Amino acid sequence: MSAAPGGATARGAGNGYPAIRVRHLWHRFGAHEVLRDVSFDVARGEIFGFIGPNGAGKTTTIRVMATLLEPMAGRVEIEGLDVTMEPESVRKLIGYMPDHAGVYERITVREYLEFFADAYRIPSLGVVDAVLELCDIRELQAELVATMSKGQKQRLGLARILLHDPRVLILDEPASDLDPRARIEIRDLLLDLQSLGKTILLSSHILSELADVCTSVGIIERGSMVVAGPLGEIAERLAARRAAEAQGQGTLPAAGVVPWPAPPGQAAAPAGPVPAPAPAPLVPVPAPCQRECLKLRVLGDPGAAAFALTGGGAGISGILDVQIVGTAVHVGYAGGDAKVAEIVRVLALRSIAIVGVEPERNELERIFLEATTRPAGAAR
Numbered sequence: 001m002s003a004a005p006g007g008a009t010a011r012g013a014g015n016g017y018p019a020i021r022v023r024h025l026w027h028r029f030g031a032h033e034v035l036r037d038v039s040f041d042v043a044r045g046e047i048f049g050f051i052g053p054n055g056a057g058k059t060t061t062i063r064v065m066a067t068l069l070e071p072m073a074g075r076v077e078i079e080g081l082d083v084t085m086e087p088e089s090v091r092k093l094i095g096y097m098p099d100h101a102g103v104y105e106r107i108t109v110r111e112y113l114e115f116f117a118d119a120y121r122i123p124s125l126g127v128v129d130a131v132l133e134l135c136d137i138r139e140l141q142a143e144l145v146a147t148m149s150k151g152q153k154q155r156l157g158l159a160r161i162l163l164h165d166p167r168v169l170i171l172d173e174p175a176s177d178l179d180p181r182a183r184i185e186i187r188d189l190l191l192d193l194q195s196l197g198k199t200i201l202l203s204s205h206i207l208s209e210l211a212d213v214c215t216s217v218g219i220i221e222r223g224s225m226v227v228a229g230p231l232g233e234i235a236e237r238l239a240a241r242r243a244a245e246a247q248g249q250g251t252l253p254a255a256g257v258v259p260w261p262a263p264p265g266q267a268a269a270p271a272g273p274v275p276a277p278a279p280a281p282l283v284p285v286p287a288p289c290q291r292e293c294l295k296l297r298v299l300g301d302p303g304a305a306a307f308a309l310t311g312g313g314a315g316i317s318g319i320l321d322v323q324i325v326g327t328a329v330h331v332g333y334a335g336g337d338a339k340v341a342e343i344v345r346v347l348a349l350r351s352i353a354i355v356g357v358e359p360e361r362n363e364l365e366r367i368f369l370e371a372t373t374r375p376a377g378a379a380r
């Protein structure tokens with residue numbers, strides 16, 4: 001791969017700035033308010049899943065990040081550089097892949113990449129080989145682009161945006177329309193890119209596309225951020241909220257983005273729309289409690305297992321929350337393997353037949369269900 005982009009400034013190369021910082025972003029098309037006070041950070045090295053239904057405002061937010069759309073209010077910084085003030089420098093830092101990105105079909109894969117390397121004034125020798133290798137399309141280099149599968153074209157699109165060795169990748173729905181194998185290949189490629197130190201933001205309206213790749217998420221609905229942050233942190237916040245609710249501490253604020261202070265010297269108030277009040281602070285997470293999760297499968301009624309762990313007088317300390325999800329019981333706990341052993345022992349003593357105990361590796365689905373609203377009329 002080539003060296004770092006030449007134009008990176010001290011800030012662009014800089015320490016202490018998140019890879020992406022979005023603050024109080026507002027946008028409307030005509031009378032349609034599309035973004036309402038959107039704020040979130042993506043820390044360096046994260047794979048950030050930007051999740052929301054169609055029409056939620058993902059592409060609009062991404063187009064602002066990619067310097068293609070000027071927001072009506074608010075700001076976006078890439079590694080400390082303001083996308084509106086310094087678009088040229090930002091473009092050197094980012095690799096942007098739009099949704100439905102087209103490719104030139106009637107040239108070979110290598111010609112395609114050499115063409116773009118020339119257009120970006122990157123000496124193509126070596127760089128094209130490096131991205132062909134990285135994106136696992138080297139064997140296809142002499143083939144016509146038109147003969148590639150959708151998944152291969154998507155990898156070619158990624159190879160193209162990697163030519164200038166950007167540090168931040170912004171990918172709009174990169175896995176939509178791909179078959180399962182192609183999706184897995186893209187996922188593996190994203191993990192490789194993360195291990196090379198890239199920060200990756202990718203959007204999707206399909207939760208399961210992101211479940212096994214993201215380290216942090218932002219969920220957007222109807223132009224507003226519902227929740228954002230590292231997966232583990234969000235899970236802890238939601239667990240703390242559940243625990244507080246269970247203790248009858250009244251109605252607590254919905255899990256949401258941490259309120260952002262306006263950047264120094266910059267008023268947060270936008271010129272056009274009036275911003276909604278900052279979200280209320282979240283429930284603090286009790287200090288050194290390392291929350292883990294497991295899925296229990298039992299013979300018979302999962303409710304009996306849940307009752308045994310919560311209301312059944314089991315008296316197990318360290319159980320943070322218990323939920324029945326389908327036929328399984330999801331248990332949030334603290335205390336490591338010893339606690340798992342205790343849970344199993346208690347259930348066995350109550351003659352509950354356990355047929356499976358597995359760690360809950362990814363909580364994205366649960367976070368999503370808890371953090372978002374249900375469509376009106378939907379059954380739980």
Ligand SMILES: Nc1ncnc2c1ncn2[C@@H]1O[C@H](COP(=O)(O)OP(=O)(O)O)[C@@H](O)[C@H]1O
Nearest residue numbers: 029032034052053054055056057058059060061
């Ligand atoms: N150029 C545009 N002109 C008018 N409306 C637009 C334009 N682009 C997007 N919208 C509208 O803004 C809303 C958000 O769109 P978008 O950001 O593309 O959502 P997402 O990517 O989450 O599906 C949608 O209702 C869409 O119809």
Ligand SMILES: [Mg+2]
Nearest residue numbers: 058059099172
């Ligand atoms: Mg979109």
